[in-house]
Amino acid sequence: MAAASVSVQAIVLLAVAAVASAQLSATFYDSSCPRALGTIRSAVTAALGGPPYTVLLGRRDSTTASLSQANSDLPPPGSSLASLISGFARKGLTTTDMVALSGAHTVGQAQCANFRSRLYGESNLNQSDAAALRANCPQSGGNGNLAPMDLETPNTFDGAFFRGLLSQRGVLHSDQQLFSGGSTDALVQSYASNAAQFRNDFAAAMVRMGSVGVLTGSQGQIRLSCSSVN
Ligand code: HEM
Incomplete structure (x- = not known):
């Protein structure tokens, strides 16, 4: 009984996590890739004098790149x-x-x-x-x-x-x-x-x-490896 209740909780937690992963958030990579934002920030700061702003992270975008859609x-x-x-x-x-x-x-x-x-x-x-x-x-x-x-x-x-x-x-x-x-x-x-x-x-x-056309639910993906679709 206890085991069943734990697994139900685990499923609920996973479901919540799946929904959360479909929303943009400034803290999206805080646990999965905690050094990402700092690394990116220091490279951008070194290269650009533009104004600071909070980037919402976790865009799922497409599963493939489309030259024709980019051009259109x-x-x-x-x-x-x-x-x-x-x-x-x-x-x-x-x-x-x-x-x-x-x-x-x-x-x-x-x-x-x-x-x-x-x-x-x-x-x-x-x-x-x-x-x-x-x-x-x-x-x-x-x-x-x-x-x-x-x-x-x-x-x-x-x-x-x-x-x-x-x-x-x-x-x-x-x-x-x-x-x-x-x-x-x-x-x-x-x-x-x-x-x-x-x-x-x-x-x-x-x-x-940065919030234009955000994909939700099971649409799109975040690549686990930059060079290939998941
Ligand atoms: C308003 C409509 C826009 C048009 C028609 C446009 C067009 C262009 C074109 C033709 C180039 C030169 C590309 C090349 O010759 O290789 C360019 C470069 C560039 N655009 Fe835009 N752009 C637009 C909006 C934007 C926006 C919204 C951003 C970012 C906020 C942006 C950022 C840049 C940057 C940074 C470059 C220089 C890239 C480099 O030096 O390598 N542009 N744009």
Whole structure:
């Protein structure tokens, strides 16, 4: 009798654990992999000057990677403002989230193939930047040549990306769309002059983006080994 009651309790505990494992939580790996978060945090801190935020852990995501789904869900760099807004809205993210998250382009680089048509076909691009960028991104060839997306401070997480947009220094068409006479102009102006507002909104939007499309129950998996499905 005692044994039966213990095993019923064990089953209940397992069931609770299974439900809990389908929810995101900041402490998800505290017992199964207690050093994970500290290890990741120190690597990220060493690499990025972005604002801190609490990452909810335990996403189960898919059982396999899908190139076609990734491509169909990622906005292309030729996107209009309207399609950027609607693409993020489809994921439950607001226009403010979209603008703030685009500020990630304050660091990192883009390949020539992703901004060539802007260099040779668009007039709302700062002319001296255009000349310098064309030198490294010819009309044909050099597809992989890189340019920073924040031409002022490419390695610093700051508001310079947004200040650049005010002077038509956006390298990607999609980035310049955020300041091109549309509904997001005012927010870009705010972020350009108020780095704290950008950092706060960015952190909040990163947390929301981390909760997009969370799988529950028996959907998806967390790989036990990074290199193969379970
Ligand atoms: C708003 C829609 C977005 C578009 C159209 C877009 C587009 C792009 C493109 C075309 C590149 C260059 C990739 C290459 O040439 O290899 C890029 C790079 C990058 N994007 Fe975005 N992106 C968007 C949103 C985001 C978001 C939400 C984040 C993160 C919060 C982000 C973070 C980055 C970073 C960090 C890089 C640089 C990668 C590197 O240097 O290796 N982007 N993005």
